[in-house]
Amino acid sequence: MSSTHDAAYGSTMAEQTPPAPGPxxxxxxxxxxxxxxxxFYAEGVRAVGVDRVVAEASVTRATFYRHFAGKEALVVAYLQAVDDATRSRAGQQPDDPAEVASWLRRLTSQIGDELCRPGFRGCAFINAAAEYPDPASPVRVAVREHREWLQGTATAALARTGHPDPRAAGGRWMTLRDGAMVGAYLGDVEQARTTLRAGVEDLLAGR
Amino acid sequence: MSSTHDAAYGSTMAEQTPPAPGPxxxxxxxxxxxxxxxxFYAEGVRAVGVDRVVAEASVTRATFYRHFAGKEALVVAYLQAVDDATRSRAGQQPDDPAEVASWLRRLTSQIGDELCRPGFRGCAFINAAAEYPDPASPVRVAVREHREWLQGTATAALARTGHPDPRAAGGRWMTLRDGAMVGAYLGDVEQARTTLRAGVEDLLAGR
DNA sequence: CCGTAGGTAGAACGATCGTTCTTTCTCTTG
DNA sequence: CAAGAGAAAGAACGATCGTTCTACCTACGG
Structure with a gap:
């Protein structure tokens, strides 16, 4: 849940602040x-107004617009925060190829755990994309980047386990993941979890 | 996006239903x-206001509120129209158990075709649910009913093909379907299509 | 023939939307 | 101490939200 790179905001003069980098x-x-x-996650993006965010954060509108260009920038920051959290939780793949399978199992079971969490309301990226039809919008770009990273990671892992068709297998993994996210939100959580786990085992067995 | 009863309203003569049931x-x-x-489908539910719908339909607000209790009722009617279209397109399962497998293949390939259609923007129900957090809202009820019917249908079909665990298989089919819907909207359409088809073949092979 | 229902047309309601503004206060830092 | 940035507080902008209302027109079945 931390922001990353927000350099180059308003400073036209010397930006040489060692302790506090800009805003x-x-x-x-x-x-x-x-x-x-x-x-945003709990109620949807369009459903939550700036006033509401500002009030609940005990911050004034002026302060909000000092830190974010507008609501859309806030939405992008929200998705990037989720992306950051997901990436750091996943960690990096082990060097030893023999450990990759269990690493992918762990990544998958992290998702399985997520489905069971009390406030679970589906995938933040899928839900956000539902509200942003324009594929060129910054929000959709953030969604695409997250998904490409996720599928790329799974594909790479499956390749290292020696799967005969890693590209197709990565696509299947992503389908499994998306289906589990949707199914857990709109249907039976336990069934989604089970299907996800069994599917990954198939993948790791080279099937 | 075709409604089921397109040809049923223009009749000036045979309309001899005096009580005119409700709507x-x-x-x-x-x-x-x-x-x-x-x-709603193309831009999202919250993004489209009543004014917009009314203007684009060349109808006045008064007329709109004569036919629908409010916007939410319109959203529910929208989802029910999609549900109707889906059900009628699926048709009913064949009596002959030997034909059930190909029937399920056809149902699945209908979904595959849907993914490729020009204006495809994902699943109407998944997208609507993203905007309606309250599981008790009429919109979410409509979503649930559609999904339960769909999964139930697939489960029944798989049972009739003799699958050893039809309940789990039906869940897997639904996961496949949801994943393909999301993947085709936010990723590679062709990959989604392929994954869906291959997954159903696995299911039909009893795997 | 008249009554009524469904339609058009348009004004209006209060609420909220995202955004910008001015003013004052409180810190930190040179 | 002085300077300046960050934040608080709140008014205000035009636009749009969903909804309700009155007024008039038109078609049709009793």
Whole structure:
């Protein structure tokens, strides 16, 4: 849940602040992003107005617009925060190819655990994309980047386990993951979890 | 996006139903629902206002509120129209158990074709659910009913093909279907199509 | 023939949308 | 100490949200 690179904002003059780099990290901005993330995920993006975020974060509108160009930028920051959290939770693949299979199992079971969490409301990226039809919008770009990373990671892992067709297998893994996310939100959580786990075992068995 | 009963409203003569059950079928109502369906699907539900629907359907607000209790009722009608279309397109399962496998193949390939259609923007129900967090809302009820019917149908079909574990297989079919819908919208259409088809073949082979 | 229902046309409601503005206060830092 | 950035507080912008209302027109079945 941390922002990454927000360099080059307003400073036209010498930006040589060693301790505080520009406007990125402040208590107010942090509260804003954290509050917005919770609200956007739980209730949908369009359903949550700036006023609501600002009020719930105990921050004024002026402060909000100092830290974010607008609502859309906040939405992108929200998705990037989820992306960051997902990537750091996944960690990096082990060097030893013999450990890759169990690494992918762990990555998958992390998703399985996510499905069971109390406030689970599906995939943040799938849900956001439902509200942003324009594929060129910054929101959709953020969605695409996350998904390409995720599928690429799974594909690479499956390749290293020696799967005969890693590209197709990565696509299957992603389908399994998406289906589980949707199924757990709109249907039976336990069934989604089981299907996901069994599917990954098939993949790891080279099937 | 075709509604099932397109040819049923123009009749000036044979319309001898005096009590007119609840929501009457009129040209204005039909235009309203058709326009709303296209807009809701293409741009998202919250993104499309009543004014917009009313203007694009060449109907006044007063007429709209005569036919629908409010926007939410229109959303539910939209989903029910998609549900109707899906059910009628699927048809009913053949009596002969030997034909069930090819029937399920056809149902699945209908979905595969849907993914390739020009304006495809994912599953109407998944997208709508993303915008309606409350599981008790009429919209979510409509979503649930559609999904339960769909999964139930697939499960029944797989049972009749003699699959050893039809319940799990039906869940897998649904996961495949959801994953393909999401993947085709947010990723590679062809890969989604291929994964879906291959997955169903596995299911039909009893795997 | 008249009554009524469904239609058009358009004004209006309060609420909320995202955004911008001015003003004042409180810190930190040179 | 002085300077300046960050934040608080709140007014205000035009636009749009979903909804309700009155008024008039038209078609049709009793």
């Amino acid at each position: 990125p990290r402040s208590a107010a901005r942090d509260r804003l992003l954290r509050t917005a993330s919770a609200l | 009457p079928r009129s040209a204005a109502r039909d235009r309203l629902l058709r326009t709303a369906s296209a807009l």
